Amino acid sequence: MNRITIAIDGFSSTGKSTVAKRLAKSLGYIYVDSGAMYRAVTLYAMQNNLIQENCFDKELLITQLGAIKISFKFNEELGFAEVYLNEQNVEKQIRTLEVSQFVSQVATVSEVREQLVLQQQNFGKDKGVVMDGRDIGTVVFPDAELKIFMKASAEIRANRRYKELLERGHNLSYDDVLENVTTRDRIDSTREDSPLVKAEDAIEIDNSELTVEEQLETIKELVNHILSK
Numbered sequence: 001m002n003r004i005t006i007a008i009d010g011f012s013s014t015g016k017s018t019v020a021k022r023l024a025k026s027l028g029y030i031y032v033d034s035g036a037m038y039r040a041v042t043l044y045a046m047q048n049n050l051i052q053e054n055c056f057d058k059e060l061l062i063t064q065l066g067a068i069k070i071s072f073k074f075n076e077e078l079g080f081a082e083v084y085l086n087e088q089n090v091e092k093q094i095r096t097l098e099v100s101q102f103v104s105q106v107a108t109v110s111e112v113r114e115q116l117v118l119q120q121q122n123f124g125k126d127k128g129v130v131m132d133g134r135d136i137g138t139v140v141f142p143d144a145e146l147k148i149f150m151k152a153s154a155e156i157r158a159n160r161r162y163k164e165l166l167e168r169g170h171n172l173s174y175d176d177v178l179e180n181v182t183t184r185d186r187i188d189s190t191r192e193d194s195p196l197v198k199a200e201d202a203i204e205i206d207n208s209e210l211t212v213e214e215q216l217e218t219i220k221e222l223v224n225h226i227l228s229k
């Protein structure tokens, strides 16, 4: 076996994508940010007034799913693939706290999940993929050779996300970020379809006190062990 499938799931803002991106690069694998796809559908719903505070027209969103095309294009300069919604680069727009405030509701809709999961499975059909999300090891790639489940305390995660958003020039409070992180954890873990749960065969990493390098080191050792079998 020389190429495997790596599924990285876990709670919001656990730094999955940072580790997944670096890991994919060092292995020469493709990296897919499945959360970006749910965020892009959410942005579409916001732009089309399908979701607002206390009002979400699920049925109308479902009828419009055929009009939502999500794709990734590799940006040489940045070294990773950016997400496009109907041919428009939305990489920056999908990372706002506003999108974060609606995304978990959109992600409860089975029809949305069905469409995105098919696309995600297609990205991984030739193996050699690192994908991060909430249901990658349980639903998207239940046969993945390596499954990682990331966790860290809510305060540490909120602090990481808060700093990241501040650096990107967003004006917001730490408390709002913490509130969003915990609300999304609750919705993601309790929804009926594909809830965030640790797959039985996933390896748990609590990265509260770990650097990115240390996490990478641990995961690369696991990969080498699998590849040497």
Ligand code: CDP
Binding pocket: 011, 012, 013, 014, 017, 034, 035, 036, 038, 039, 103, 104, 105, 107, 132, 133, 134, 135, 136, 184, 188
């Ligand atoms: O970066 P962060 O961990 O904050 O979130 P994300 O990976 O961008 O995912 C945003 C949201 O999309 C999550 O809170 C989930 O509601 C949803 N999601 C999902 O339901 N299933 C996935 N495989 C990935 C994300």
